[in-house]
Amino acid sequence: MNEQAKKSSQHRGVGKVAGRQRVTMHDIARVAGCSQTTVSLVLNKNDSVKISEDTKTRVLDAAKTLGYSVPNQNTKPSTKERRSTILDDAIAFVVDDLASSPEMVNAFNGVKQAVRETGNLVLLAETQNDPEVEPSTLQFFLDQKVAGIIYATVFTRRVVVPELLRQTATPVLLLNCFSEDLLFPAVIPGEIAGGHSATNALIRAGHERIATITGEPFMECAAGRTTGYRNALASADIPFDEDLVVEGNWLPSAGYAATQKLMGLSNPPTGIFCQNDRMAIGCYEALKELGLAIPEDVSVIGFDDDETARHLSPPLTSMILPTRAMGRWVIEQLFHGPTGDQRHPLVKLECELVERDSITQPKTRG
Template identity: 45%
Template sequence: MDESVSSRKPSKRITMMDVAKAAGCSQATVSVVLNNIMDIKISADLRARVVEAARSLGYGLASPIRRAALEELRDGCIGFIVDQLTTTPEAVNAIEGARQESWNADVTILVAQTQGRAEYERRAVDRLLRAGAQGIIYMSVFTRRVALDSAFNELPVPLVLLNCHTGDPRFPSVVPDEVNGGKLATSTLIEKGHRRIGIITGETFMEASQDRLIGYRKALGKAGIDYDDQLVGEGNWTPTAGYEATQRLLSLADRPTAIFCQNDKMAMGCFTAIRERGLSVPGDISVIGYDDDEIARHLRPQLTTIDLPHRAMGAWAVRHLGRQSGDVLPNTHKMVCGLIERSSVGPFVA
């Protein structure tokens, strides 16, 4: 494409005719490509040229075609970009939720892993659009604020953020309600009569760790229980960190009667440390985890935990790809984290 076209800045509302002129085709062809009508034969090169022209001109950010493109997803496809697939189950769960939501409409999910590298993200965007993606879901494995590459600002199709957020109201996002999740975990222990409650956090620079700790403190405050930072152990999400932090908590003169581990892997280490002291779960110390990791069902006793709703978040993202318009949407939707009751929490025994 001519450099003068690709660097052109829109000084007026860009129309479909502008895109047609830039791509060297008819307005009808632009309509077919941007509406992802696949039963009309148009070459892959021409489709790519139209998409690139629309992106370069800034067409689609508030245009009728952007609003209409996903009103009917049937027989189309959605791009799903994620930084990591293999390190945790969260991405797989979110993709499964998106697949379940989209399957009834016969929509295909195309997945790209980018390792968080901008060059891979740009390449993934280009190839997903070439494949006819009618919308893109962008996911981060760790909940965080993201700074999107410029490739996402110029998309001719809607974008929804999953497990991450940005200040741009054009891009709706969905994240777990971690504050209320931390509050629910702590309140569950308080309702069983526990007042000396330890907590083992994840890495403190992470939003999930910070928000779950805020929820812990809110639950204590609501119950009239003073916050005691001796009861706070810093971990790093691993079983070893859970083990070491629990050892320290159990060495306190006034040890906790219950421990909230901010993920299930640390709870596994917590179980080991408790047993090494000759104590039992939940007879002597109750333990609650977070994430509903597969290991929660294999621990003995089975671990009571808080569910991370990534499947529901994936479904939400698919639904909201088709609901964008020129109106400003709520920027971040917080998805409820639920309690999964098993056997590791018992009543306080004096």
């Protein structure tokens, strides 16, 4: 190994995967002073690109020094060997439901963005909560000796971590879910703080009659956002009125029906906090059918900051659901998180306010 590579190794170190040292192609690339793609081509004996003998030597020397298992360079690797080399650096993203909402797609994109810096491959599997598909999927990835498993759920919730994942030495990280014993690194959105911020945006504009259209109350996110709503009212000394809380189901039709009900009250709200942007779409439609202008007659705020929020008329003020940031967080924990068996504090990422044109000060009512 040349002097430059030795110094690089001493000063930069190798990747650390949640409690155990694991050498990746990214580590080899840092030590050898080349790209991860070059490392992959050399280790897999891919001759489709001309690479200098000096570069090949540096890569192989770095790999051997770091303890990376290098196939015999005098023979062409078998399909099984090539697959093994790839999967050794792979990270599995296992989610119960990917297609029903954009949140998990955003989380997966956050993971992919983060691994551009580590050089790892990300493998995706959807289980649909199937009691046979999930364990067989997890066992497949464990058999392939992946570098880590990200276990994700489309709805924020407490989960019972499968026994397969409790018994393995493979690092396991929880995304948008958490275990009661907190034995796994876990990240979820800060729903309570998000609900507080959303409600407070209406309070800061001068509103005191503030309604909320909730999601299904058994869900962690709906309960958290409603708690945040109540906390914001209490902090501003605004009395809580149960008539201003209407249960929805995350769909535009629920936002429409709930808004009709709210505006039919003898003392209707001047501001409405819709607990997701899809219900805000229905809220907009109902208000417009009633001949009410947004935000001049009724101010509206949503949650999630869906793509549709910026295209509504007027553009919808909303809260960012930090799923992309959550994806980046799990990769950071995988390579740089604390080591050893221990309890992990549940991490809650901030839901940031995106101000647009759907909130203004309320009209004075005679």
